[in-house]
Amino acid sequence: xxxxNATSVPEAYPMNGGDGTxxxxxxxxxxxxxxxxxxTLIDEVIAEKLDIEDFSSASSTAFRIADLGCSVGPNTFAxxxxxxxxxxxxxxxxxxxxxxxxxxxxxxxxxxxxxSLPPERHYFAAGVPGSFHGRLFPEASLHFAHSSxxxxxxxxxxxxxxxxxxxxxxxxxxxxxxxxDQVFNAFAAQFRTDxxxxxxxxxxxxxxxxxxxxxxxxxxxxxxQSRIPSGIMFDFLGSILMEIAKEGLxxxxxxxxxxxxxxxxxxxxxxxxxxxxxxxSIVKMESTSPWLKVGHIVNNTEQRLTRExxxxxxxxxxxxxxxxxxxxxxxRLNDKSGQLIxxxxxxxxQGTQLFLALKRK
Amino acid sequence: xxxxNATSVPEAYPMNGGDGTxxxxxxxxxxxxxxxxxxTLIDEVIAEKLDIEDFSSASSTAFRIADLGCSVGPNTFAxxxxxxxxxxxxxxxxxxxxxxxxxxxxxxxxxxxxxSLPPERHYFAAGVPGSFHGRLFPEASLHFAHSSxxxxxxxxxxxxxxxxxxxxxxxxxxxxxxxxDQVFNAFAAQFRTDxxxxxxxxxxxxxxxxxxxxxxxxxxxxxxQSRIPSGIMFDFLGSILMEIAKEGLxxxxxxxxxxxxxxxxxxxxxxxxxxxxxxxSIVKMESTSPWLKVGHIVNNTEQRLTRExxxxxxxxxxxxxxxxxxxxxxxRLNDKSGQLIxxxxxxxxQGTQLFLALKRK
Numbered sequence: 001x002x003x004x005n006a007t008s009v010p011e012a013y014p015m016n017g018g019d020g021t022x023x024x025x026x027x028x029x030x031x032x033x034x035x036x037x038x039x040t041l042i043d044e045v046i047a048e049k050l051d052i053e054d055f056s057s058a059s060s061t062a063f064r065i066a067d068l069g070c071s072v073g074p075n076t077f078a079x080x081x082x083x084x085x086x087x088x089x090x091x092x093x094x095x096x097x098x099x100x101x102x103x104x105x106x107x108x109x110x111x112x113x114x115x116s117l118p119p120e121r122h123y124f125a126a127g128v129p130g131s132f133h134g135r136l137f138p139e140a141s142l143h144f145a146h147s148s149x150x151x152x153x154x155x156x157x158x159x160x161x162x163x164x165x166x167x168x169x170x171x172x173x174x175x176x177x178x179x180x181d182q183v184f185n186a187f188a189a190q191f192r193t194d195x196x197x198x199x200x201x202x203x204x205x206x207x208x209x210x211x212x213x214x215x216x217x218x219x220x221x222x223x224x225q226s227r228i229p230s231g232i233m234f235d236f237l238g239s240i241l242m243e244i245a246k247e248g249l250x251x252x253x254x255x256x257x258x259x260x261x262x263x264x265x266x267x268x269x270x271x272x273x274x275x276x277x278x279x280x281s282i283v284k285m286e287s288t289s290p291w292l293k294v295g296h297i298v299n300n301t302e303q304r305l306t307r308e309x310x311x312x313x314x315x316x317x318x319x320x321x322x323x324x325x326x327x328x329x330x331x332r333l334n335d336k337s338g339q340l341i342x343x344x345x346x347x348x349x350q351g352t353q354l355f356l357a358l359k360r361k
Numbered sequence: 362x363x364x365x366n367a368t369s370v371p372e373a374y375p376m377n378g379g380d381g382t383x384x385x386x387x388x389x390x391x392x393x394x395x396x397x398x399x400x401t402l403i404d405e406v407i408a409e410k411l412d413i414e415d416f417s418s419a420s421s422t423a424f425r426i427a428d429l430g431c432s433v434g435p436n437t438f439a440x441x442x443x444x445x446x447x448x449x450x451x452x453x454x455x456x457x458x459x460x461x462x463x464x465x466x467x468x469x470x471x472x473x474x475x476x477s478l479p480p481e482r483h484y485f486a487a488g489v490p491g492s493f494h495g496r497l498f499p500e501a502s503l504h505f506a507h508s509s510x511x512x513x514x515x516x517x518x519x520x521x522x523x524x525x526x527x528x529x530x531x532x533x534x535x536x537x538x539x540x541x542d543q544v545f546n547a548f549a550a551q552f553r554t555d556x557x558x559x560x561x562x563x564x565x566x567x568x569x570x571x572x573x574x575x576x577x578x579x580x581x582x583x584x585x586q587s588r589i590p591s592g593i594m595f596d597f598l599g600s601i602l603m604e605i606a607k608e609g610l611x612x613x614x615x616x617x618x619x620x621x622x623x624x625x626x627x628x629x630x631x632x633x634x635x636x637x638x639x640x641x642s643i644v645k646m647e648s649t650s651p652w653l654k655v656g657h658i659v660n661n662t663e664q665r666l667t668r669e670x671x672x673x674x675x676x677x678x679x680x681x682x683x684x685x686x687x688x689x690x691x692x693r694l695n696d697k698s699g700q701l702i703x704x705x706x707x708x709x710x711q712g713t714q715l716f717l718a719l720k721r722k
Contacts (some may be wrong), residue, residue: 061568062499101487114467114490124499126487129475137623138423138485142519207422265434335702 015071015126017109018309019116023072023311031149031312032075033288038148038215041286042175045357046086051209062099062124063087064142068132069150072112083144084123092129098123103136105129132153133197139203139335145202145212152217154193154261158186161259171256172242175234177225178228184225187253191263195273203279206360211283218287218354219264227348228259228289233309234260236340240332241321250325255261258320260313267354282357287351291344306334374624376432377672378470380477384433384672391632392510392673393436395651399509399576400443406718408449408625410644411505412570422450422705423460423485427505427566429493430511431463433473438482445484445503450674459484464497466490492516494558498566513578514557515571515622518548522620523671532617533603536595538586545586552624556634564640567721572644579648579715588709594670595621597701601693611686619681621674628715641719648712652705666702667695 014025018158065083070076080100090093101111106129117125130136131145160168161183168182176184202212204280218228225231238255265273267285274280310330317326333340363366377594412539428446431437441461449456463474467490478486494516519531522544529543537545563573578591586592599616606613628648635641671691678687694701 061502099499099502106478110471110475110488114471114488115469117490124489124497125491126489127471127475128485129478129486130486136485138460139421141458141460250680 012128015108016314017072017112019112020142023112024054027280028120028178032078033293034353035075035079035098035254036354037150037211037290037293041284041288041355042082042213043089045284046083047090049357049359050087050090052212054321058161059242062097063095064099064101065100065123065142065144065146066103066128066137066142068103068136068145068147069153070108070113070216071131071150072103072109073116075148076102076113077116077118079146079148081118081288083146087144095120100124100128101126101128101137101142103128103130105131105218117326125193130198132201135201135204139204140206140207142202143207145206145210147213148215150215151195151198151214151262152262154187154263155197156190157259158190158260160186160258168254168255170259172252173235174255174258174263175231175260177231179234182239182259185265187261188269190270191265192273195265195270196276198279199274199277199280203277209244212280212358212360214354214356214358216354216356217262217264217276218270218352219266220287220348220351221266221268222352225264226353228264229344229347229349230262230264232261232343232347233340234338236343237309237313237329239332240270240329243332244325244328250321251326254321260316260319264352265354270356274356274358280359281361282356283359285357287354288353288355289350290353291347291349295332306330306337309333363426363659368553373582375625376469376474377675378433380473383668383675384400389612393439394654395576395714396436396440396509398649398651398654398714400672401419401537402645402649402716402718403443403507403538404447406572406574406645407444408451410718410720411448411451411652423458424456424505425460426505426507427464427485427489427498427503429447429464429497429506429508430464430514431474433470434477435464436509438476438479439479441484442479442482442505442507444507448505449459455561457513460487461485462487462489462498464489464491464493464505466492493562494555495560499612500565500567502570503563503566504568508570508574509576510578512556512559512575513623513625514559515624516552517551518622519551521617522546524616525614525618530617531620533599533601534596535602535616535619536592538592543708548624549630552626556626556631557638560634560638563656564682564721568590569721571721573641573719573721575686575715575719577715578623579708579713580626580627581631581648581712582627584610584709584712586625589625589713590710591623591625591709591713593704593708594701595623596676597697597704598670598690598694601690601697605686610689611682614681617721619678621677625713626715631717635717635719640722642722643718644718644720645719647716648716649716650711651714652710654706667691667698670694681698 059107065080067080068074084098100123110127130135160166163168168186170179170183173179176187206212219225219228241255245255267287274282314326317329426441428437428441445459461484467633471488521527522531524530529547531540531544534540537548567573580586602616606616607610628646635643648672675687678690
């Protein structure tokens with residue numbers, strides 16, 4: 001049932017599991033900074049807009065929260081804790097039990113997630129394996145859905161990009177930053193399809209009056225992809241892969257056929273997709289700037305930037321190129337990180353994160 | 362919150378994870394046979410006693426099923442499927458979505474469980490990490506709880522048994538089969554405490570009218586533990602450990618201090634514990650005899666009996682003795698399995714499984 005509503009089987013790109021050197025658990029401080037930027041906004045929308053009366057009959061047994069694309073922690077635990085505190089702050093002791101659902105692909109390392117659940121938590125916890133590009137929960141069963149840094153991942157690469165004879169074949173690149181329009185259009189179309197499926201599934205799962213907060217990569221209207229940090233980083237990784245290809249360790253076609261399945265939407269585009277879906281009203285939409293708060297990632301000698309990038313992106317590289325090449329890519333990235341940091345410092349770092357709070361009509 | 366109601370932190374004895382030679386996934390045909398014996402009884406109690414009207418207001422968002430102590434599959438999937446089919450058979454299309462919660466200790470291999478979820482399932486799935494000797498779900502949120510071959514495991518060894526100066530110190534044995542009364546009494550007291558906590562937690566979690574089915578090891582009233590298969594098998598393993606101790610590979614004290622944390626209750630004792638709890642009425646209680654249906658375990662040359670015992674018990678042995686000794690124990694068991702099978706064939710195999718169906722008042 002879980003994926004019946006999706007048009008095709010979504011692919012999984014889990015963050016690195018376990019708790020080793022390159023694990024997401026130890027290397028997700030960018031995402032944490034991003035979550036911190038969102039914290040105040042979440043507090044605000046809960047205080048001002050959450051209306052528990054709206055679904056008091058359906059919520060008789062519990063207040064149900066889902067974190068969609070939660071990865072392996074610890075960020076998800078902090079997010080959930082924050083939501084619960086904000087709800088308690090508003091309603092005090094009249095609340096039923098909290099039931100929290102941690103969702104990610106079945107390939108996510110749930111064993112690590114479960115082992116690191118806060119022992120003193122004041123909620124009941126469950127893990128939900130499966131793609132959020134499809135149904136995950138019973139009808140009208142959720143009261144608050146949250147998703148941070150997950151919905152900019154595509155469910156799969158657009159087909160045109162994987163076809164050598166298509167004008168969207170992304171020759172010599174791994175991202176659409178500086179590619180022909182056809183490549184960008186293919187990514188955009190896939191995102192619109194995915195987001196339509198995502199919103200349709202959540203519209204079914206959220207109780208009337210329930211809220212959903214999405215935090216995702218965005219690009220300010222009018223700014224080119226090549227000027228924002230994600231475009232710069234992905235292009236930098238692409239140039240390293242082309243360098244390895246030129247040395248003959250991999251073929252250029254292997255690079256051509258590889259693409260990072262991530263898309264930066266614009267605020268206008270998201271607003272339009274929400275309106276087209278029709279089941280949600282926009283409670284708050286704001287572009288924020290976590291890149292202005294993550295100096296510790298770029299300003300130290302521990303190569304934290306490389307490790308963070310690796311924890312989040314290694315899976316998708318490994319699936320295509322294998323482990324040996326992944327080591328090569330990130331070792332070279334490490335050697336050149338000074339150069340990358342310079343580019344990031346002169347990038348457009350304002351408004352690269354979208355905070356979107358929706359309410360189920 | 363999950364374990365707040367337990368008097369101490371329960372210990373975890375997960376079945377073997379993964380899908381290798383000694384995995385529970387590949388070696389749980391005894392438990393499957395046991396579940397098959399229970400299938401007809403479950404169908405019967407659902408057809409005759411389930412009354413969905415009782416909780417129709419609470420069930421507006423979903424019909425919620427929990428399998429407590431589910432291990433890694435595949436048995437749990439068959440059980441859940443069976444419950445859903447029986448409920449559908451009775452109520453047809455008026456039902457809401459099914460939400461199924463697979464519960465086991467956090468140390469259980471949930472990654473394997475999630476990877477093997479039936480892709481064509483007609484229910485929403487979630488994993489719930491934590492001991493069922495404590496709360497796991499919001500108040501009045503479940504409609505059907507099921508637990509097969511899990512509730513005869515104790516939450517921990519009784520303290521007296523682990524104390525060298527206590528009269529319950531189990532010298533030269535690893536089970537209470539032929540031990541002094543003090544040892545048996547300590548096991549029985551621990552079981553009663555555990556079951557009281559278990560029933561109290563489930564009484565809070567089940568909606569009024571909700572049902573719970575427990576399938577567990579039992580011993581017929583008036584039969585001695587040394588005559589039933591579990592007593593015979595555990596004593597056999599104990600004698601192998603003493604043999605290894607006599608050869609000096611482990612100390613006798615290591616054997617004395619090791620005990621298998623499993624208890625076979627009697628039907629009368631369970632009825633008394635349910636009555637003392639006060640929140641449930643007994644819908645059906647029946648002793649069944651799966652040992653009469655598992656000829657394939659004892660009648661073949663593949664040493665299936667050894668592998669099945671290992672898949673279920675290895676964890677508890679390994680935690681105490683380490684991996685090397687575990688290999689020794691089960692290799693020797695394999696060599697002697699003819700002898701063990703002979704003992705099992707002349708054992709009392711009737712009524713060693715309890716089927717108990719309860720209804721939340």
